[in-house]
Amino acid sequence: xxxxxxxxxxxxxxxxxxxxxxxxxxxxxxxxxxxxxxxxxxxxxxxxxxxxxxxxxxxxxxxxxxxxxxxxxxxxxxxxxxxxxxxxxxxxxxxxxxxxxxxxxxxxxxxxxxxxxxxxxxxxxxxxxxxxxxxxxxxxxxxxxxxxxxxxxxxxxxxxxxxxxxxxxxxxxxxxxxxxxxxxxxxxxxxxxxxxxxxxxxxxxxxxxxxxxxxxxxxxxxxxxxxxxxxxxxxxxxxxxxxxxxxxxxxxxxxxxxxxxxxxxxxxxxxxx
Amino acid sequence: xxxxxxxxxxxxxxxxxxxxxxxxxxxxxxxxxxxxxxxxxxxxxxxxxxxxxxxxxxxxxxxxxxxxxxxxxxxxxxxxxxxxxxxxxxxxxxxxxxxxxxxxxxxxxxxxxxxxxxxxxxxxxxxxxxxxxxxxxxxxxxxxxxxxxxxxxxxxxxxxxxxxxxxxxxxxxxxxxxxxxxxxxxxxxxxxxxxxxxxxxxxxxxxxxxxxxxxxxxxxxxxxxxxxxxxxxxxxxxxxxxxxxxxxxxxxxxxxxxxxxxxxxxxxxxxxxxxxxxxx
Amino acid sequence: xxxxxxxxxxxxxxxxxxxxxxxxxxxxxxxxxxxxxxxxxxxxxxxxxxxxxxxxxxxxxxxxxxxxxxxxxxxxxxxxxxxxxxxxxxxxxxxxxxxxxxxxxxxxxxxxxxxxxxxxxxxxxxxxxxxxxxxxxxxxxxxxxxxxxxxxxxxxxxxxxxxxxxxxxxxxxxxxxxxxxxxxxxxxxxxxxxxxxxxxxxxxxxxxxxxxxxxxxxxxxxxxxxxxxxxxxxxxxxxxxxxxxxxxxxxxxxxxxx
Numbered sequence: 001x002x003x004x005x006x007x008x009x010x011x012x013x014x015x016x017x018x019x020x021x022x023x024x025x026x027x028x029x030x031x032x033x034x035x036x037x038x039x040x041x042x043x044x045x046x047x048x049x050x051x052x053x054x055x056x057x058x059x060x061x062x063x064x065x066x067x068x069x070x071x072x073x074x075x076x077x078x079x080x081x082x083x084x085x086x087x088x089x090x091x092x093x094x095x096x097x098x099x100x101x102x103x104x105x106x107x108x109x110x111x112x113x114x115x116x117x118x119x120x121x122x123x124x125x126x127x128x129x130x131x132x133x134x135x136x137x138x139x140x141x142x143x144x145x146x147x148x149x150x151x152x153x154x155x156x157x158x159x160x161x162x163x164x165x166x167x168x169x170x171x172x173x174x175x176x177x178x179x180x181x182x183x184x185x186x187x188x189x190x191x192x193x194x195x196x197x198x199x200x201x202x203x204x205x206x207x208x209x210x211x212x213x214x215x216x217x218x219x220x221x222x223x224x225x226x227x228x229x230x231x232x233x234x235x236x237x238x239x240x241x242x243x244x245x246x247x248x249x250x251x252x253x254x255x256x257x258x259x260x261x262x263x264x265x266x267x268x269x270x271x272x273x
Numbered sequence: 274x275x276x277x278x279x280x281x282x283x284x285x286x287x288x289x290x291x292x293x294x295x296x297x298x299x300x301x302x303x304x305x306x307x308x309x310x311x312x313x314x315x316x317x318x319x320x321x322x323x324x325x326x327x328x329x330x331x332x333x334x335x336x337x338x339x340x341x342x343x344x345x346x347x348x349x350x351x352x353x354x355x356x357x358x359x360x361x362x363x364x365x366x367x368x369x370x371x372x373x374x375x376x377x378x379x380x381x382x383x384x385x386x387x388x389x390x391x392x393x394x395x396x397x398x399x400x401x402x403x404x405x406x407x408x409x410x411x412x413x414x415x416x417x418x419x420x421x422x423x424x425x426x427x428x429x430x431x432x433x434x435x436x437x438x439x440x441x442x443x444x445x446x447x448x449x450x451x452x453x454x455x456x457x458x459x460x461x462x463x464x465x466x467x468x469x470x471x472x473x474x475x476x477x478x479x480x481x482x483x484x485x486x487x488x489x490x491x492x493x494x495x496x497x498x499x500x501x502x503x504x505x506x507x508x509x510x511x512x513x514x515x516x517x518x519x520x521x522x523x524x525x526x527x528x529x530x531x532x533x534x535x536x537x538x539x540x541x542x543x544x545x546x547x548x549x550x551x552x553x
Numbered sequence: 554x555x556x557x558x559x560x561x562x563x564x565x566x567x568x569x570x571x572x573x574x575x576x577x578x579x580x581x582x583x584x585x586x587x588x589x590x591x592x593x594x595x596x597x598x599x600x601x602x603x604x605x606x607x608x609x610x611x612x613x614x615x616x617x618x619x620x621x622x623x624x625x626x627x628x629x630x631x632x633x634x635x636x637x638x639x640x641x642x643x644x645x646x647x648x649x650x651x652x653x654x655x656x657x658x659x660x661x662x663x664x665x666x667x668x669x670x671x672x673x674x675x676x677x678x679x680x681x682x683x684x685x686x687x688x689x690x691x692x693x694x695x696x697x698x699x700x701x702x703x704x705x706x707x708x709x710x711x712x713x714x715x716x717x718x719x720x721x722x723x724x725x726x727x728x729x730x731x732x733x734x735x736x737x738x739x740x741x742x743x744x745x746x747x748x749x750x751x752x753x754x755x756x757x758x759x760x761x762x763x764x765x766x767x768x769x770x771x772x773x774x775x776x777x778x779x780x781x782x783x784x785x786x787x788x789x790x791x792x793x794x795x796x797x798x799x800x801x802x803x804x805x806x807x808x809x810x811x
Contacts (some may be wrong), residue, residue, distance in 0.1 A: 023649030030650055048669060105560045112561060115785025117744040119660075120759075120778050122751070123766030127774070128579045199656065207660040211751055221661070228664045241661040248656035325710055352710045359703040363806035364725040373721065374711035407806040425711075 031055065049235040057239035066223065067240070071247065073218035077205050078251065081140030082198055089145045090190060093152025094178055097186075103153060110150060118143035118200070122208055136208050136217050143204050144197035151193025155186025191259045198255055202248050220244050274461045275301040275324070275429060280333035282319055293319045294487035297333070299480050303428075306455055306462040308476035310469060312523060316487025317465045321433050324463065325352055338428055347429075351422035355434040357414040361406040361421075368393065368402035371421045378425060392424035393417070395457075396450060412443035416450070423454060430462045436471065444468075445503050448475050452501055469523060473515045474501060481522040491522050581772050586779055589772035594780070607761075612780070615750065615757040618674060619742045622681025626738055629682075630689030635719075635727060637690075638697025655691055659684035659745060663752050677749040677757075684745045685738035692734025696727035729803050732796040739788050743781060 034051035061067045097103050118139060129135045163181050172180070209221015210228070224240050227233055280297040283290050294316040301307045309317050322328040324335055329344030337347045351374075354360040361370050372389035379385050390402060396416040406414050415435060422430055432451070436444040452475055455462055466472050472479050473495055481491040495515060497506055506512055565583050572582035594608035601609065637644050663680060670676035700723060708718050750759025758777055765773035 022645040026646035026648070026650050027653075029646070104557075109557075109560055109564060111557060112782065112786065115740065115743070115789055116778060116782040117740070117747055117785065119744045119747050119751075120762065120781045123762055124771075124774055124778065127766060127769065127771070203658045203660060206658045207748060210660055210663065211748070224661050224664070232664050232668050234665045234668050237662070237665050241657060241665075244661050245653055245657035248658065249653060252656065327706060327709060346710055346712055350710070352707075354703060354707070356703060358806075359701050360707045362704065362707075362722065362725070364802040365721070373717075374713070376717060377712060377714070405802055405805060407802070407808070421711075 049238060053235050054238045054242065057235050058242050061236075061239055061243060067220075067243075070218050070220050070223040071243070073222075074202070074205055074209075074220045074244075074247065075251070077136055077140060077217070077219060078198070078201050081137045081201050081205070082144055082194070084137070084141045085144035085197055085201075086148055086194060088141070089148035089193075090152055093149045093190075094156065094182065094186075097153040097156035098174070098178060098182065103156075110146065110153075114146055114150070118204055119207055122211055126212060135212075136205060136219070139208060140201045140204050143200050147196040147200065148190065148193040151189045151196070152186060155189030155193075156182055158189065159185040187263055191255075191263060195252060195255050195259075198251060199248060202244075202251065206244055220247070274303040274305075274338055275299075275307075275463065276334075276336040277320070277324065278334045280320060280323055280330055280335065282316075282323060282328065282330045282332075292486040294323075297482070297487060297489055299489065299492065301429075301461050301463060301478075303461055304455070304459045305477045306452070306464060306475060307478045307480060308464045308466060308472035309480045309482060310466055310472035310519060310523060311482035311487070311490075312484050313467060315482045315484030317467075317482060318433055319487065320482075321352075321431050321463065321465055325350060325431055349426075349428040351425060351427035351430050353415070353418050353422050353430070353432045353435045355437050357411065357418045357438070358407070361414060361417060363405065363407055366403055366405055367398070367409070367417050370406060370417060371424050374421065374425045389420075389424055392420040395423065395454065396420045412439045412447065415439060415443075415447060419447075419450065419454070423458065423460070426458075427460060430460050432462065432464045434465055434467065437467070444471070449501075449503065451475065456500070469516060469520050470507070473497075473512060473519060474503075474506060479515070479519055481519055483523075483525060491519075493519065578771055581775060585772050586775045590776040590780065593773060593776060611756050611758055611761050614674070615746055615759070616784075618677045618749075618757070619681060619746050621674075621678040622745070623685055623738060623742050625678065625682035626685040626689055627735070630686045630734070631693055631731065634690045634693025634731070635697045635723060638694040638727070639723060641698070644694055644698060651687075651691055651694070655687045660748050663748060666749075667753050672753050672755070677746065677754065680749045681742050681745045685742050688737035688741065689731065689734040692730045692737075693727055696730030697723060699730075700726045729800060732792070732800065736789065736792050736796075739792050740785060743785050743788070747781065 031051050038048045038050045121139060121142070125135050125139055129138060159182050163185070164177050167177050167181055205219055206221040206224075209217075209219040209223075210225050211221075213225040214222040220240060220243070224237055227236050227240070277297060277299050280294060281292075282294050283292045285291050297316075297320055299307065299309075309320065311317055319328065323330045323333075324337070324342065326342050326344060326346035335342040338349060340347055362373070365373065368386065368389045371392050372385045375385045375388055379388065390399075393399060393402060396419050398413060398416050398420065401409060401413065401417070406417060409417070415438075419435075435451075436447050439447065448471060451462065451464070454460070464472070464475060474497075476495050479491075479493045479495055480489055481493070482488065483490045493515065497509065497511055497515075569582045569584060572580055572585075594605055594612060595603050597603050597605040597608065604612070637647060659680070662683075666676050666680045666683070670679050704722060704726065708722050713721065746757070747759040747762070750757040751763050754760045758780060762774055762777035765771075765777065
């Protein structure tokens with residue numbers, strides 16, 4: 001074997017050993033297994049669609065103008081809802097978190113409101129606000145505020161008191177302390193909270209869409225809800241859900257990228273599930 | 274009991290190879306305590322891990338009690354690591370930690386508990402059986418690790434810088450503890466340390482290693498009277514001489530004459546300098 | 554600690570006063586909500602633990618489905634997570650797939666589950682199980698993957714058998730991360746239960762809330778929300794309590810190294 005060949009072989013080995021290639025292999029094997037399962041005599045074709053058919057449908061959806069518009073609508077609702085939630089939760093969190101008594105008091109309230117699944121509020125909000133985009137965004141905002149608020153308050157817990165005192169000793173006011181010490185120190189926590197809120201927002205948007213249909217505005221959920229009328233085409237639903245999952249991953253990756261750009265000094269990312 | 278011949282190990286492959294140890298040879302007779310001393314990074318831990326069967330060496334042979342060791346852990350071996358807080362299992366009580374390796378040889382639970390209790394007593398920890406390791410001080414935790422090591426009656430005990438993470442007072446107590454255990458049970462002990470005093474005080478032989486890559490620089494017999502005492506033994510001229518010699522060897526200088534004669538200028542050893550230059 | 558109950562009481566009083574003054578049908582006062590909850594669910598005979606037939610027919614089945622779904626998720630996610638986590642090769646192949654599965658919005662698949670499992674308990678249990686297995690699986694894999702190498706070496710040196718390594722090393726070391734995943738799954742299970750019952754169900758808390766919504770019965774709707782909040786709080790507290798008990802050593806050990 002010549003040195004060039006040896007180098008090429010080791011290059012190939014490096015690529016195959018890389019995480020990307022392995023992941024692709026894993027996905028490919030999974031698809032093949034799913035296909036084998038759905039084509040086998042064990043499961044009836046009408047019940048579980050063939051994996052290849054789902055993939056084919058997924059590709060086909062890319063050419064579906066309605067679907068593409070729905071993706072856009074979902075992203076829009078996600079962005080608007082998340083932005084409002086952050087704009088509301090971060091300042092409130094900073095304000096509340098800086099006063100110890102208020103911090104523990106509001107923590108109590110938040111502990112009780114947190115367990116309520118936002119999905120449960122869909123019927124209520126639908127009645128109060130009437131269906132429409134407003135309802136969708138209201139729910140997203142409501143559900144997204146909690147992780148961001150909570151994490152902001154927790155993040156402030158972690159701020160080094162010596163750093164704060166140092167600044168106060170130099171004559172800086174409370175607001176300045178918040179801006180120069182507390183906010184940067186708490187920002188990794190806040191970032192994690194935003195990522196949590198983001199995944200909640202997507203699920204809520206798609207969830208309300210599925211449950212209340214196109215009356216509530218456009219979105220991937222509404223698209224799926226359209227499919228659910230009459231005889232349900234599980235292949236198409238799975239294909240749409242596939243893209244919803246991809247969208248979730250993409251938006252999460254976007255936030256991670258933004259986090260790295262905005263907070264380059266902080267690389268201790270806390271484990272989030 | 275222990276025979277290591279031409280032990281060589283290189284980490285990595287291709288252009289990233291790093292030769293950790295090179296042609297290391299040493300022997301230990303039954304009941305001997307051999308200290309391996311050298312600067313940080315000289316490969317002492319690599320030697321220990323090869324002997325323990327945790328690492329398969331690139332070249333060389335290891336024999337423990339007659340059986341060859343090559344990448345699998347031999348029978349009758351026990352190890353005490355430096356980081357006791359991570360080597361003891363925090364979810365097990367002290368006694369359960371000590372009894373952990375006993376299951377292979379002793380199927381009866383009650384007997385295992387008795388053996389573990391006995392081992393704890395021999396390291397001076399009678400009353401801690403039900404506590405958890407993280408409730409104890411650093412020195413006590415290392416005693417638990419030692420108890421765990423001797424509970425299964427090993428023939429060879431490997432200790433990887435066991436007293437590096439405790440304070441000086443505790444270190445002296447633990448050194449004496451190990452000496453006592455060795456005397457009572459006649460175990461062969463390999464003690465890896467970077468503390469030069471310790472290497473001479475506790476051992477029958479001192480193997481000095483130099484780094485980059487690790488090689489045996491010297492193998493010195495320690496002829497100090499038994500039993501050793503932290504104050505008395507360390508005053509003896511023989512101890513001071515040995516200690517100084519080991520110290521110089523570790524620092525890559527030639528072994529000095531007993532006294533420096535006046536009028537003779539000191540000449541730095543050129544070979545030592547070139548070794549230092551090629552090292553890491 | 555007591556502060557939180559004081560604050561809660563204060564909020565309740567404020568709400569009560571405001572609702573009495575405002576008289577909005579959309580936001581009934583807490584007193585009306587509690588009265589409705591009592592009448593609907595908790596005014597039964599003592600022999601039935603004061604549960605009405607409506608409670609027995611709706612609340613208990615919902616809880617049962619959640620329990621069933623979580624049990625399946627733990628039974629599948631725990632062992633599978635450990636198996637995958639211990640094998641670096643396998644986890645390398647499965648990582649992107651698992652990440653994708655995690656971000657798949659289970660809610661989008663509710664009709665698929667209806668088609669596959671038909672209307673009934675098994676559909677809901679399968680739905681909840683499918684949705685809740687991901688946090689448990691991913692976190693358990695993470696935990697099993699990050700067993701302290703020194704602890705693993707200790708196990709090798711003392712020649713623990715494979716079974717011993719599993720029960721005395723891998724499982725305990727994985728538990729902290731497993732519980733993190735379990736907590737997420739527990740709160741997720743409540744959400745999935747409601748979704749499944751809002752879509753296609755003939756009994757359950759979600760079903761009751763749905764019919765209340767359709768008949769403009771605001772107090773019952775609010776009652777359902779409050780009940781879900783209580784259940785979520787209780788379930789979370791239960792998991793935290795269990796975790797607290799099982800992982801005493803974990804807190805102690807962390808404190809020592811810090």
